[in-house]
Amino acid sequence: MQAAEATKLQQQWKxxxxxxxxxxxxxxxxxxxxxxxxKVCMTCGEDFSPAELKQMGR
Structure with a gap:
């Protein structure tokens, strides 16, 4: 997903x-x-660094 698309999803989620x-x-x-x-959530647009994903167990 393009970063601009993620930003748009974040705005829609807000x-x-x-x-x-x-x-x-x-x-x-x-x-x-x-x-x-x-990586970006395809539902809400929140982005996660590799370290954050590791903490989440993903």
């Missing part, structure tokens, strides 16, 4: 009142055509 999200599906994040190393 407009819904930022309900809790269990982050059921994560996708690799890209900036232009380069991977950032982060």
């Amino acid at each position: 407009a819904k009142g930022s309900p809790p999200c269990e982050h059921p599906r994560l996708a690799k994040e890209y900036y232009l055509s380069s991977q950032t190393g982060d």
Whole structure:
């Protein structure tokens, strides 16, 4: 998922009142055509670094 798409998802999620999200599906994040190393929740747009994913057990 492109970083700009993730930002758009985050804005839409905030407009819904930022309900809790269990982050059921994560996708690799890209900036232009380069991977950032982060993953993004395809539901709410929150991005996670590799260290955060490790803490989450993912």
